[in-house]
Amino acid sequence: MEIDYSKRSFSYYPTNAIVYATCIDGKWSEPVETDNFNLSLHCFAGIFHYAPSCFEGLKAFRGVDGRVRLFRPDENAKRMASGANYLDMPSPSMEMFLDLCIRCVQLNWDFIPPYESGASLYLRPILVGINPQLGIKSANDVMFAVMASGVGTYSGAKALKPGTAVMSRNYDRAATYGSGGYKLGANYAQSLHAYNLAHNQGYRELLFLDSATHSHIEEFGSSNFFAIKNGCYVTPDSTSVLPSITNKSLRTVAEEFGLKVERRTIYTDELESFEEVNSCGTAVVITPICRIDDKPALESDTVTKVIKYSDECGPISLKLYNRIIGIQKGIEEDTYGWCMFVDERKA
Ligand SMILES: Cc1ncc(COP(=O)(O)O)c(C=O)c1O
Incomplete structure (x- = not known):
């Protein structure tokens, strides 16, 4: 069939x-x-x-x-x-x-x-x-x-269709000195309830902050965070964030395209200054983020700040995306030797 x-x-x-x-x-x-x-x-x-x-x-x-x-x-x-x-x-x-x-x-x-x-x-x-x-x-x-x-494609949405996100100020994904940097089942159990709250309110992504101070960005519920600003690829540097293979690959490709790569603390105050914001992971490579809502509590209707980005994938993010997909699908030369070929088993 x-x-x-x-x-x-x-x-x-x-x-x-x-x-x-x-x-x-x-x-x-x-x-x-x-x-x-x-x-x-x-x-x-x-x-x-x-x-x-x-x-x-x-x-x-x-x-x-x-x-x-x-x-x-x-x-x-x-x-x-x-x-x-x-x-x-x-x-x-x-x-x-x-x-x-x-x-x-x-x-x-x-x-x-x-x-x-x-x-x-x-x-x-x-x-x-x-x-x-x-x-x-x-x-x-x-x-x-x-x-x-x-x-x-993830959520049935068209590739690169921008989605909304909400910041989680009253639920944490991973403790500062905890297991967030490993892909453990326990980490996902820990974030499920908050994830459900965000999804039931129509948000595509839930953005977790650091559990100690809730002042800087960690990552989304099932993907990393990266942003583009002044020719820089900026992504959080934290031991409680999952080391995403997609993010690692995007950083390499960003350097290939002449972008400066910054892995550093990203305070929430900086969000408004970003030109392009995305989540990244194996499921879809990139999801552009068109809006981030700041809420004191995920359960409440109160939104204290709305940060808006473009309703389309940003031009630099699109270039990065096309390069990764190009390598994955054999459209572009795999200059890094990232792909492993698998052949059909002979009967
Ligand atoms: C919490 C979290 N962060 C980041 C990622 C992205 O990692 P990768 O690019 O290796 O798929 C995932 C998905 O695996 C994830 O679940």
Whole structure:
């Protein structure tokens, strides 16, 4: 059956199979490929209570040349390893991470959207503690699994359609000395309620501030913040912000285009002086922000300040976006060697 990817949002859509491996007593199993999506885990497994869990998100793109590419999967492998290290639990090696990602793409080859659709096969690697436990301890045994979903554009919105944001002054995503710099499941649980409040009020993005002073910008609920001002690419420098692979790539491309890159504290007072403001992440690369509302409390109707930006993606952001998409889809030369090719498995 032909899939209409234009009707798909960034959601779970069933695919063929998943692949996983377990590490028990320090020894990794061989990868298991299965069409059984119901994993069997001990009900006392750590993942069900203390949240020993980290995960990743990356995409497989079908390029203009028909070939399939993963974008910087080595960066996802490193970020997962840093999260596992923070949780004091085992992590897959770089080689294993890449191998399971490749297998997952090959197993779900029929679900890689065509180039023209603009859609992609989203990979979701997870690493969870599985040994039965009671009492707060790090996981000894883990399962590493990679699963996939053929996704359309985020929220069903057209690419680069600007969205509104609200600043969160009474909910924090991550503590100053907490785990915000790692892609842990626990961080998302922490931000869900505030995220729902913002979304139910029609905001596309929720902008978190630093938890200690609520005076400077951290990041959006599921993406990083960057702005353009006086020929500079400006993005927050904070250990409690997730090190976004998209942001890292945009910084490289910004330098290629002659922009100065500044990673520094961005106080909320500076927001009005930015020429272009965006959120960035794997899901859509860039979402231009057309308005930021400042509210003393997310639940209240009171808006103390409205900061407006253009209703269209800014020209510099657009240039950066096109370069990243160009590399991901094989339209432009991958001068940085960011893409990893995946070939169809021979029968
Ligand atoms: C909190 C948060 N920040 C930033 C990002 C963007 O990171 P990346 O560009 O690696 O997708 C994500 C998405 O993964 C995220 O969930």
